[in-house]
Amino acid sequence: MEKLPMFQKLHHVCIVVRDIDKAVKYYESIGVGPWTDFPPLDAYELDGYDRDAFLKMRYKFANTDNAQLQLCQPGDGDTPQRRFLESRGEGVFHLGFSVESCDKAEEQAASVGLEVLARGRLDDRSGFTYFKTVNEGAGVTLEVRAPSTKATQGIKS
Known part of the structure; x- marks a missing residue:
């Protein structure tokens, strides 16, 4: 199978x-x-998330020389992160890969049968998409993220 371009540039590892x-x-x-x-x-703008539960999650990040580490503490409510924590315990929830366009990455993913778990987009169409890979991918969700064109996001590109 050919390499999918969306899973070639590791940006971060997220630990719940x-x-x-x-x-x-x-x-x-x-x-x-x-x-x-x-x-x-x-x-x-969210799809696949309860908005109130999404906003209750706490995230922190640390930049290392070659990737970013993220910590996520799910709040109350139903989120993929909360379900992971309750069913599997603490650990690596997802690997995040950098892409130019999440929308294009979703098209590529669909072409090989990957389904979307959840997504979030800003008004410039930047954001993130989580794919349903936790059961097939050794317990890890794969994510793609496209940086905002706005300088307000502050998260290492």
Whole structure:
């Protein structure tokens, strides 16, 4: 099978945790950090998420030399991250790959039978898409993300 271009440029690894403050403290104790809060998530148009539950998630990120690490603490409500935490426990929820266009990546994914789990888009069509790969991909969801054309996102491209 040919390589899919959307899964070639690893951007980040996202770890779901029960207590984000405890996780940050641990990672900082072994030299990983500094950790930064994600910008507000309220600008995203969502599909596959309960909006209230989505907005209750807490995210932090730390940039390393070759990739970004993200921590996610799901809040109350139904999100893929909460379902993962409840069914599998803490661990790597997704691998995030950089793409120029999430919409194009979704078309490529559909051509090989991958289905969308959830997505979020900003008004410039940047954002993210999670694919339904957790059961087929050794317990890990694959994500694509396209950086915003606006300088307000603050997350390493």
